[in-house]
Amino acid sequence: MAAKFRVIHQPGKGYHFNLVATNGRVIASSEHYETHRACLEGIESVRKCAPQAELEDQTAEKD
Known part of the structure; x- marks a missing residue:
C-alpha cells in the first residue's frame, strides 16, 4: 500500500488534509482551507513541489 492523502471536512473550520504513511500514521497535516477545491489544490502543490x-x-x- 502506498502513502495517501486524506481529505477531512470539519464544519465551521473548512477542509484540511493529512498525508498518511503506509503504516497508517499521519506524517504531515495541512492548514485549513475554506473550500474543498482549495484543499485539493494544496495537495497538488505538495505533490509538485516536494520532489x-x-x-x-x-x-x-554550525561549524
Missing part, C-alpha cells in the same frame, strides 16, 4: 524540496535544518550545529 525538489530542500532540507533546511535550523537545529543543525
Whole structure:
C-alpha cells in the first residue's frame, strides 16, 4: 500500500488534509482551507513541489 492523502471536512473550520504513511500514521497535516477545491489544490502543490524540496535544518550545529 502506498502513502495517501486524506481529505477531512470539519464544519465551521473548512477542509484540511493529512498525508498518511503506509503504516497508517499521519506524517504531515495541512492548514485549513475554506473550500474543498482549495484543499485539493494544496495537495497538488505538495505533490509538485516536494520532489525538489530542500532540507533546511535550523537545529543543525554550525561549524
